[in-house]
Amino acid sequence: MKIIPSDTIEIVTSLTIKEVKDILDNNIQPKVKFDFSFSNKHKVFEGFLKQDSFEIQRIIRGRNSFIPQIKGKIKSNNNGSTLMVELKMNQFVIVFVIIWLGITGVSFFVSLFAVFNQGLNPIAAIGPAVMIAFAFGLMNYGYNSEKKKAIEALEKILKGKMHSAF
Structure with missing residues (x-):
């Protein structure tokens, strides 16, 4: 993929x-x-x-x-x-998606780090994970249908x- x-x-x-x-x-x-x-x-x-x-x-x-x-x-x-x-x-959309995925990816890994090392509630990692999945889903659906x-x-x-x- x-x-x-x-x-x-x-x-x-x-x-x-x-x-x-x-x-x-x-x-x-x-x-x-x-x-x-x-x-x-x-x-x-x-x-x-x-x-x-x-x-x-x-x-x-x-x-x-x-x-x-x-x-x-x-x-x-x-x-x-x-x-x-x-x-x-x-190209502009690709740059935007890369920035979006970069920011949400960093947020996801920071929240995972906090879950494993600082005892943060695991639900905190769900938000960034959902945003990453949403970006991939929207991008693939919009592109493939057209x-x-x-x-x-x-x-x-x-x-x-x-x-x-x-």
Whole structure:
């Protein structure tokens, strides 16, 4: 199990590189910092496509800080194209989670030390342990639920299949 979730996958499609670029271009809108409109979006992803690479994330309603940031490269193969895709959380969120886990981890070990060496009530260690478990649960649930939707959306628009996961 990874501490910080991330994945690397390949999506294989029978489409040519040009067709893949055209489809991605038609399904990616530029990133918008603040969008208060409630209109239905016609694009699936936001980000950018340049040459044979792209950096995107799925457009969702609401906010999920753990949504995968998708970086990919498009390569030609014998039967079409292969997309080498890397899914990671936003760097700012990773730093925040590391700081959160660091502070709660230190609190947990200090409370354990106090329990064993100073006779503190063992219930004192439950608070930091619950906060650590909550951080892992929230991070993994938020990331994995959106990862699945993003991969399915890429497979659907590109008429491809996830070939392998590393």
